[in-house]
Amino acid sequence: MSLQERRDLPAKALFLKALVWVLFSVLLGRLFYLQVMRGDFYRVLSENNYTRSIVLRSPRGMIVDRKGAVLCRNRVSFSLVLDSARRGDVVTTLEGMRRDLGLTMTRDQLRAAQLRSPVQSLAVVARDVPASWVQRVEARQAEMPHLTIEMELRREYPYGPLLGHSLGYVGLISPEESEAMRIPITDPFLEVGKSGVEKSSNAVLMGRNGRRTAQVNSLGREIDDPTLRLPGVGIQEEPLPGRSLSLTLDVELQKLLETAFGDETGCALFMDPATGEILAWVSIPEFDPNLFCGNVSPAAWKALAEDPRHPLLNRPIQGAYPPGSSFKPFVALVGLEEGKLSTSTVFGCGGAWEFGGNVFHCWAKGGHGSVDLLTAIQNSCNVFFYKAGNEVGIDRLAKWGVRFGLGRPTGVDLPAEGSGILPSPEWKAARKLGPWYPGETLPVSIGQGYLTVTPMQLLSFYATLATGGVRVKPHLAAAPPEVLQRTDVSASTLAVVKEGLWRVVNGGGTGKACRIEGLDVCAKTGTAQVVKASAGKDTRLLDKAIRDHAWFAGFAPRGDPKVAFVVLVEHGGHGGDIAAKIARIGLEYLFYGKEPVGAQTVPGATPPGELPPDGDAPSEAPTPSPADQARLGAGGGHRAG
Amino acid sequence: MRDRAAGFFRLLDWPGFLTVLALITYGVVMVQSATHGTRLAALGDRQLLYGSLAAVVLLAALAVSYEVWIDYSAFLYGLVVLTLLAMPLIGHSVAGSRSWLSLGPAGLQPSEMAKVFAALACAGYIKDMAARSLERRDVAILFAIAALPMALTAAQPDFGTATTFLPLFGAILYLSGAPLGRIVKWAGLAAVGVAVLFALGWFTFFKPYQKDRILTFLDPSIDPKGAGYQVVQARIAVGSGQVTGKGLRSGTQNRLNFLPAPHTDFIFGVVAEETGFLGSALLLSLYLGLLLRLAGTLELAKDPEGRFLVAAAFFTLLYHILINVGMVIGLLPTTGIPLPFLSYGGSALLAMTLFAALGINVRMRRFSV
Numbered sequence A: 001m002s003l004q005e006r007r008d009l010p011a012k013a014l015f016l017k018a019l020v021w022v023l024f025s026v027l028l029g030r031l032f033y034l035q036v037m038r039g040d041f042y043r044v045l046s047e048n049n050y051t052r053s054i055v056l057r058s059p060r061g062m063i064v065d066r067k068g069a070v071l072c073r074n075r076v077s078f079s080l081v082l083d084s085a086r087r088g089d090v091v092t093t094l095e096g097m098r099r100d101l102g103l104t105m106t107r108d109q110l111r112a113a114q115l116r117s118p119v120q121s122l123a124v125v126a127r128d129v130p131a132s133w134v135q136r137v138e139a140r141q142a143e144m145p146h147l148t149i150e151m152e153l154r155r156e157y158p159y160g161p162l163l164g165h166s167l168g169y170v171g172l173i174s175p176e177e178s179e180a181m182r183i184p185i186t187d188p189f190l191e192v193g194k195s196g197v198e199k200s201s202n203a204v205l206m207g208r209n210g211r212r213t214a215q216v217n218s219l220g221r222e223i224d225d226p227t228l229r230l231p232g233v234g235i236q237e238e239p240l241p242g243r244s245l246s247l248t249l250d251v252e253l254q255k256l257l258e259t260a261f262g263d264e265t266g267c268a269l270f271m272d273p274a275t276g277e278i279l280a281w282v283s284i285p286e287f288d289p290n291l292f293c294g295n296v297s298p299a300a301w302k303a304l305a306e307d308p309r310h311p312l313l314n315r316p317i318q319g320a321y322p323p324g325s326s327f328k329p330f331v332a333l334v335g336l337e338e339g340k341l342s343t344s345t346v347f348g349c350g351g352a353w354e355f356g357g358n359v360f361h362c363w364a365k366g367g368h369g370s371v372d373l374l375t376a377i378q379n380s381c382n383v384f385f386y387k388a389g390n391e392v393g394i395d396r397l398a399k400w401g402v403r404f405g406l407g408r409p410t411g412v413d414l415p416a417e418g419s420g421i422l423p424s425p426e427w428k429a430a431r432k433l434g435p436w437y438p439g440e441t442l443p444v445s446i447g448q449g450y451l452t453v454t455p456m457q458l459l460s461f462y463a464t465l466a467t468g469g470v471r472v473k474p475h476l477a478a479a480p481p482e483v484l485q486r487t488d489v490s491a492s493t494l495a496v497v498k499e500g501l502w503r504v505v506n507g508g509g510t511g512k513a514c515r516i517e518g519l520d521v522c523a524k525t526g527t528a529q530v531v532k533a534s535a536g537k538d539t540r541l542l543d544k545a546i547r548d549h550a551w552f553a554g555f556a557p558r559g560d561p562k563v564a565f566v567v568l569v570e571h572g573g574h575g576g577d578i579a580a581k582i583a584r585i586g587l588e589y590l591f592y593g594k595e596p597v598g599a600q601t602v603p604g605a606t607p608p609g610e611l612p613p614d615g616d617a618p619s620e621a622p623t624p625s626p627a628d629q630a631r632l633g634a635g636g637g638h639r640a641g
Numbered sequence B: 001m002r003d004r005a006a007g008f009f010r011l012l013d014w015p016g017f018l019t020v021l022a023l024i025t026y027g028v029v030m031v032q033s034a035t036h037g038t039r040l041a042a043l044g045d046r047q048l049l050y051g052s053l054a055a056v057v058l059l060a061a062l063a064v065s066y067e068v069w070i071d072y073s074a075f076l077y078g079l080v081v082l083t084l085l086a087m088p089l090i091g092h093s094v095a096g097s098r099s100w101l102s103l104g105p106a107g108l109q110p111s112e113m114a115k116v117f118a119a120l121a122c123a124g125y126i127k128d129m130a131a132r133s134l135e136r137r138d139v140a141i142l143f144a145i146a147a148l149p150m151a152l153t154a155a156q157p158d159f160g161t162a163t164t165f166l167p168l169f170g171a172i173l174y175l176s177g178a179p180l181g182r183i184v185k186w187a188g189l190a191a192v193g194v195a196v197l198f199a200l201g202w203f204t205f206f207k208p209y210q211k212d213r214i215l216t217f218l219d220p221s222i223d224p225k226g227a228g229y230q231v232v233q234a235r236i237a238v239g240s241g242q243v244t245g246k247g248l249r250s251g252t253q254n255r256l257n258f259l260p261a262p263h264t265d266f267i268f269g270v271v272a273e274e275t276g277f278l279g280s281a282l283l284l285s286l287y288l289g290l291l292l293r294l295a296g297t298l299e300l301a302k303d304p305e306g307r308f309l310v311a312a313a314f315f316t317l318l319y320h321i322l323i324n325v326g327m328v329i330g331l332l333p334t335t336g337i338p339l340p341f342l343s344y345g346g347s348a349l350l351a352m353t354l355f356a357a358l359g360i361n362v363r364m365r366r367f368s369v
Helices: A009-037 A039-050 A090-101 A107-116 A132-139 A160-167 A175-181 A196-200 A251-261 A289-293 A298-306 A324-337 A373-379 A382-392 A394-403 A425-430 A438-445 A455-466 A491-506 A578-592 B002-011 B014-035 B041-063 B066-071 B073-090 B110-128 B136-154 B159-163 B166-175 B180-203 B208-218 B229-240 B267-298 B304-328 B346-364
Strands: A051-056 A070-083 A122-129 A147-156 A170-172 A191-193 A210-215 A234-237 A266-272 A277-284 A346-349 A352-355 A358-361 A369-372 A470-472 A483-486 A522-528 A549-556 A563-569 B092-094 B097-103 B106-108
Touching (some): A009 B180, A009 B229, A009 B267, A039 A051, A039 B229, A070 A090, A090 A107, A090 A132, A090 A147, A107 A122, A122 A147, A132 A147, A147 A289, A160 A196, A170 A289, A191 A196, A251 A266, A251 A277, A251 A578, A266 A455, A289 A298, A324 A373, A324 A382, A324 A394, A324 A455, A324 A491, A324 A522, A324 A549, A346 A382, A352 A382, A352 A438, A358 A382, A358 A438, A369 A373, A373 A491, A382 A394, A382 A438, A394 A425, A394 A438, A455 A491, A455 A522, A455 A549, A491 A549, A522 A578, A549 A578, A563 A578, B014 B041, B066 B073, B066 B304, B066 B346, B073 B110, B073 B136, B110 B136, B110 B159, B110 B166, B136 B159, B166 B180, B166 B304, B229 B267, B229 B304, B267 B346, B304 B346
Antiparallel strands (some): A051 A210, A070 A122, A070 A147, A170 A191, A210 A234, A266 A277, A266 A563, A346 A369, A352 A358, A470 A483, A549 A563, B092 B097, B097 B106
């Protein structure tokens, strides 16, 4: 065939032209589909490509004490975050982490960390990493393309363990908290208060995170290129910083009291009775809230949770103890108000009283003889109050108990407050414990039996006495006073009870260790029985673990009370000893600016053989022991004090 | 001199010439846009240099009759084949294949030039046949002329560029004078052959990355951050350009590095993203115009050798455009075939300009003198 042949050339040319048209139609059709029909879809994809929503973290507010001392502040911390949405194989990054940072993380661990994170692709690898890692991670961007260093602000508590129970701590928000508080988890580092005022004042302290849309390149690195203006890039929402919080605490008083406790455990509260401002919140053992805001090791956490001394227990509101003799002024008050007692009421004390087939003992084996109301308070006579309680009856005690806020939380602004137990026939019936026996009123009358209080409740009672019957809401966060209840106790009744309390300290009564010249301290000692085995024995001879709890509660000065207080020393023996001495340190500081000289720790109970003549030694009270008499420390049984 | 210039411009195929010039310009503009603000920004200026050079080469290649070019074909072909043979010794290695020849500051890819010179050599052989009719032996010799540089290119190893010799075989078959029906039959047989080779290759010599490219082409979501990444990001670039595009130098897929090789293999993605459907349709129209002009020249050429040159240019350009654009818009798997006149690179631009110029040259000189 000759190449000169031209016959079919037009047909072939036509075929090729048709072929070109067809092929280009396919290309153009595809372009039309992608760019015109699906253009909006791909535009969104491209915008998602180059934009990252960046959280603008808002700092939490500072916390200061009543004199402005900084109790809590923020510090800059660096955290390591892995974003698997970035380009490249995650395995390379995991290997790079192991090699360059010594961090091992398996794919399963990564997946678990991602599940915890609010953003599916993000995983928090490590928090609080050294600042030197910032540059190291930057420099190794090529080997670890998924890693970024994020800056966050973390809590720092300069006073450490001193304020653990009042300040509390913060932690990562849980899904349950997010739902309950209506705070969306937009940031893997979002923290909320978990305990203390950090939790109760979370709404004040916590700000609101802002949001910014940043422009990133394919490596996820943020770039700011003025020649490239992109839609939707910039700040969407300014962060709202948290407000700072003033507490009513006096950190100096706090320090003195804590030191005074020495090796003892227990708690102490000081409060302005008129305003409800809490000046000191001591719960010992303390814990360091900084532990929860750093990298707390599982071992440290376990040690804290399993410590037999329960350092995490916020004793003033979570401990429930029998108030012992410190409850007697309440019985006197109810008796006076209900017309069952008067200053001229006299009961005989022979060291014990037989009632309903049981013998109820006084701590003074020989008895107090004939005692009137004031003497009974001053010397803490059990038999007088057995008889007084029997006259008043459990119903009236319960009625007035409600007015004074017993058996329910006081409403202090700290979370997880307990209620204690204000026993009554109704309470007993509701618990399916059978009918109320008159004999069960007797131990309640001396602060034992079914009765338990939180130290905060007892403080609230004494503060209400101090204010002349007005119950004010206790609080740690600075706020105007809030009256909870006007108990309408008559002035004459209050005068009698105050006189009794004054005599306890100033009239040679059980609380004379707290007598301060020129300051009319009114207070009552209390000894709460821990186990029945100690009944009738000198507590100072007993093993520490089964020694009685020591109470000292009151207010000062008598005329115009400026402070109400309660001190509880667990297994502290007699309330007139160590508890009264701790209270004295606080009062001397508050009224005279005095700090104790030399050894600031109150020495333990005085040696045996030097029993004070008016000591509060317990005696046996053979009533049935309630199973839940005390959540802490107290075993079965109870005893007068 | 003035008369000769006036004569040339009267002779000039203005539509073809201007189309090629427009494509070269489009290419320079897009490479500049694709590299603007990146560490490759210098390549934009270099492409301007290559583009100017290509314009000069275009004029020069049109000024001289294709018959003169054919006269030198044996020399040019011999030179390029020798260079290719020497590449293992003198070539520079880029991305694992010895395909670059260093010429002072510039580099040259002899394999690109080899396509043009192989086409010229085939034309020369056809010319030497004079009026003799085409034998089976002649077809075999023409195949061998094209196959030699192709094999040398494949040995560099650069399979992608080697496949760009395939259009030459198409041109030879087309010229062989076989009726349309038989060509269709051959094409069918070739398709079966390719399929069989493909199946054999899958289980024998395909490299894992080559298999990945095919698998991810079929389903990019298999591995959207690995092998499927380019496919997905190219599609986003094209689609997000919408009708009017994001504007030159404003393509986010390009500027923020989501689009792979935006100035070379994926430059059509930049065109689509920054100039939108209108811009990419304009570019395709320029290609379409050039191809139709070449197809029309096939029946006008005055001699078989001219007709072959036109066919070689037509098939080569069509092949590059289809494979490259098809890849970027997700119709074909990923391959490293540049887009004629648009992709960054002097060698490919010069080769394509020469091909187009020879085709237009044949149209300009279709009347026997």
